[in-house]
Structure formats: C-alpha cells, structure tokens
Amino acid sequence: MSLLWLIVLGLAMGVVFGAALEKSRVMEPGVLVGQFQFRNFTMLKMFLAATITGLVALAVLNGVFGVALHPKAFAVGPVLIGGLILGVGIALAGACPGTALAQAGAGYRDAWAIIAGGIGGAIFYGYAKGPIDAALGWGDFGKITFADVFAVPFWALALIFAAVLAAFLVVLERFVPSKDDLAQAETMLGDPACSDGGARPAPAE
C-alpha cells in the first residue's frame, strides 16, 4: 500500500476517532481524572464499549477469515512499571497520548504543552532505552493471550469475554446513569468566550 494512501486512510480514521473522543467528553480532563476519582464513569464505559466491539469484530475477522492478530508481548517488568508510570502521567496530563490531540483540536491550549512534553518523553526513552530496558526487562512471556493460556479458540473466548463485559456495563449503567456523567462533564467545558484562563464555571444554558 502506498504511503499516500496510508496517510489519507489514517487521517480519515483519525477524524472519526477524534469526533468520538470529543462527543463523548472522554477527552475532558475533568472526566478522565474523574474516572480515577470514581466520580465520573464515562471513560470506563467508552473504553469497555470499544473493547467489546473490538472483541466481536476480531472474533469474526480472526475466527472466520483467519486475519492475523497482533497482541503485544507480556514482559512483566516493562508492562507493570511502564503501566504505573503511564497512569501517573494520565492523571497529571489529564490525557492519554491520543486524547491530548483531541484536546488540542477542541481548543484547549494546555494540550500543546502535553504534546510537547510527550515528544520529549519519547525522545528521552529513545536515548535511554538501553539502561531502562536493562533495569526493567525481566519476566518476558512473549506475545501470549488468554486464549493461549486456557488453550481455547480465540473467537470463543473473545465472545464470552465480550458478553461478560457487556453484562457488567448493563449493571454499571443502572448504578451510574450516563446522563449524570454527561451533565457533570458539561460543567467542565469552561466559557469558550474567555481566553484568559477559562478557570470559571460554564454559563448556565
């Protein structure tokens, strides 16, 4: 596939991705950090809905059409320590690598600092990869999936896991209605008319 076509495809898919992140308010710092404070469940709901959809899509693609999967390796040290550091970064940035771009697109100016810091972090890792890997690179189990662990076909376990997660979401929605999450998010958008800090509550609609 030509490079130009890959870039056009990436842009088109990104527009859809970015719109979904903005419309669901999952890219709002108050919503993302709110998930870690258990006061807003938008992020978990969107994340699990995307996971369920992916599980069903990949069960069909892999199970029926034999499309190859690309699971990442389970290296205990990097995944555990890296995941922890990443979590700290999500809370401080109020963004994941992808949602930082959505914040910038939606107009938040501090998102550009997150992106710049992120590029700095990636450069730092590129230069320090040797010592970091030497310190953390233990416990590599390779690219294993739970389907390998339980020795069952991927499509079967994927559909079972999707059903379990869907049941969980039904229960979660009963306890924490999405309209309450959204109403809370609306109070965090700031006043688009002000450009001096945005540090004031949104005007009543």
Place this chain on the structure above:
Amino acid sequence: MLSLTDRNWSPYAAGVVIGLLQIPAFLLVDTALGASSSFVTAGGFVASLVDPAAAQIDYFAKYMTAGKYFWQSALVIGIALGAFLSATLSGSRRASFSPAWTRMTGVSSLWGRMAMGFAGGFVLLLGARIAGGCTSGHGISGMAQLAVGSTVAVVAMFAGGILTAAMFKKV
C-alpha cells in the same frame, strides 16, 4: 443516527465507533489501533534537527521508516482534526484550559497549567514507551485481543492514575 452537529454522543455509541475502527486497521494496515508510537516518529524527526545521528539510533529509525507508523501519525493528526470539527460544529469549542484543573489542583494560570501538562506529557510517553503501548494500543486494542500483558498494563495504568488522582481535590 450519530451526527457531527450533535452536542454529545453516549459513551457507548462513541466506544462502538472507536471499536469498529479496528476493522480497517487490521484489514487495511495489518495492525491494531494505537497512538503512542506516533510520538516516537515525531520525536525521531525532532531529535534529528539537533542530533543528525538520532536517525541512526535503531529505535528511532524503526518509527521513522515503516509505513504503519506514518499511518498512525496521520491518525493522531486526524484525531485533532476530528475533535476540532466536532467541537466547532456543535458549538462547544474550548478555550485556554479546563476549569476542572482549577477545582482539582488550584492551578489558575495557563502557564502554570502548561508546566504541569508538559511534565504530565513527558511522564505519559515515558511510561507508554516502557510499557510498549498506551490506552489505545494496550487498552482498547490489547484487551480486544485478550493479550495477557495488555490486561496487566491496564490494571497498572489504573493503579497509577488512581493513586495520583487521590492527591487532587474531588470536584
């Protein structure tokens, strides 16, 4: 039907839309959705400006040459474009920084918030590159492939996030 002029989509609808993007990713690009690799691609080119030897470092070279990383870089630029279109067409353009930051941490100036954001972004990508993926690659894509490592990474991400957010005020 979902429209770009809607003010909101439910988190479930948004999640299904994002999950469906795995289909073109696997079929057309032979990879899973991800976002953090693109920061290495950008980092490689930025580092090359001051250090011509950067492009010879294997780690940067890989992300500066393979087609799928250009696809992912276009994807994250598209994310910014999509959020811009979505916010503009629904009358919810943001300004400066989220008022939630003032309520949660007391930061009241854009520069103060940008310093915190820069530090957060640095930590974010350092963690993502050590772990080999972010909320998209390990989270949405890894769990959809039942990857053991990605599931552990997601649990660790939540642990790190919950511990850090516990230091902020609840709003």
